[in-house]
Amino acid sequence: VQLVESGGGLVQPGKSLKLSCSASGFTFSSYGMHWIRQAPGKGLDWVAYISSSSGTVYADAVKGRFTISRDNAKNTLYLQLNSLKSEDTAIYYCARSQRMDAWGQGASVTVSS
Amino acid sequence: EIVLTQSPTTTAASPGEKVTITCLASSSVNNMYWYQQKSGASPKLLIYSTSNLASGVPDRFSGSGSGTSYSLTINTMEAEDAATYYCQQWNNNPYTFGAGTKLELK
Numbered sequence A: 001v002q003l004v005e006s007g008g009g010l011v012q013p014g015k016s017l018k019l020s021c022s023a024s025g026f027t028f029s030s031y032g033m034h035w036i037r038q039a040p041g042k043g044l045d046w047v048a049y050i051s052s053s054s055g056t057v058y059a060d061a062v063k064g065r066f067t068i069s070r071d072n073a074k075n076t077l078y079l080q081l082n083s084l085k086s087e088d089t090a091i092y093y094c095a096r097s098q099r100m101d102a103w104g105q106g107a108s109v110t111v112s113s
Numbered sequence B: 001e002i003v004l005t006q007s008p009t010t011t012a013a014s015p016g017e018k019v020t021i022t023c024l025a026s027s028s029v030n031n032m033y034w035y036q037q038k039s040g041a042s043p044k045l046l047i048y049s050t051s052n053l054a055s056g057v058p059d060r061f062s063g064s065g066s067g068t069s070y071s072l073t074i075n076t077m078e079a080e081d082a083a084t085y086y087c088q089q090w091n092n093n094p095y096t097f098g099a100g101t102k103l104e105l106k
Helices: none
Strands: A002-006 A009-011 A017-024 A033-038 A044-050 A056-058 A066-071 A076-081 A090-096 A107-111 B004-007 B010-013 B019-025 B033-037 B044-048 B061-066 B069-074 B083-089 B101-105
Touching (some): A017 A090, A017 A107, A044 A066, A044 B083, B010 B019, B019 B101
Parallel strands (some): A009 A107
Antiparallel strands (some): A002 A017, A017 A076, A033 A090, A090 A107, B019 B069, B033 B083, B083 B101
16 A cells, blocks of 8 residues: 655645645555645644545635545545645645555645745 | 543653553544654554554554543553554544644653
């Protein structure tokens, strides 16, 4: 099982960014997937979940600004981040299944002018 | 939202010592999950559904609890167990994590 995030970087407040999580070693389409973030020096903060049937749920802090999606043909999970704020600065991890039994290495997102 | 309160916030243990970390939920949950995060690394699932060891996790780790009170126990501390430990629930949306317990080697 391997999860590899990409797409992170430095972005100005109010701008957008799209993260990707490339999955391998398992049948991606059969699993729900999460995005979880961790601000510098802080704890874990759940962001969003998409089920195997593409049902979605979001944390209140990102609802209406972030969109989780998946492309089963490409074995890839996405997180579209819009209207970014400084408090969105974090490492963003993707994780497999309801129980978060496999995690990627994380993608760093820094929101700063 | 269910708030998870972990204690202690920080602790230290000598090799061979028993360690217990508790997680109190603001409302009853069906199950608890525990993750280990070593410095500079991604989190790793340790315990799922309150008491089940994830694949590859040494059996010195165990989990227990019910309702609003859960715990993670390390039976005999080893140097490699120095890390931050998080509890997590998904009984109710949103999924929430505890603030973490930092375990250091004494």
